Amino acid sequence: MLHLYDGALDVPKILKAWYEEESQSNYGAYIPFVGTVRSEDGIDGLSFDIYEPILESWFLGWQEKAKAKGAIIKMAHSRGDVMLHESSYIAAVFSPKRRVALEFIDAFVEDFKASAPIWKYDLKEGKRLYALERSTAIAGSGLLSQR
């Protein structure tokens, strides 16, 4: 399940809703990861662009991987501006036993950082600045620079 929201995430509401959705599903483990905007380098917040068609197919691939392990994965992300100490990202894995969920959330979040088509900007002094130095080129990048 993939949810996109305009602006900051309502973390308690989302975590509670996910907990309640699966409360009768017989999962022994619910492991959420929450990403919150920290104060650093004088930023006022972060801003995000998302390309939804590829994000959805990427997420579908991970849902299939989770299913193969008897687990499920849920994710929420913000579009647009998210200010300091607000949250822009939640990922959670539910699985019968804890080990699968702990390993899965790690692999999922790492691949999310490297592959999910989301672009981050720093909000600073009224400007929206692309965070190129903190971004990762998607595997296979550079194709069109070949001769």
Added chain:
Amino acid sequence: MVRVEFLGPIQKAPLQLEITNLSELAEILQEDEAMRAWLENCAVAVNDMLVSSLDVELKDGDRVALLPPVCGG
């Protein structure tokens, strides 16, 4: 016509081009001074599927997207 879109931070309007493969697109975009740095770090999707070869053939109505480095979360 093939529609070419530049996603995220690339400040470039979409193009409509008469091209039949990605090699032709590479040639056209390499002529654009402002695009050269982006070409080195962009991934490419055809009809929302990431591709890894310039040999991909394109037909009328196809959509190509350039995806610069990402950083969700």
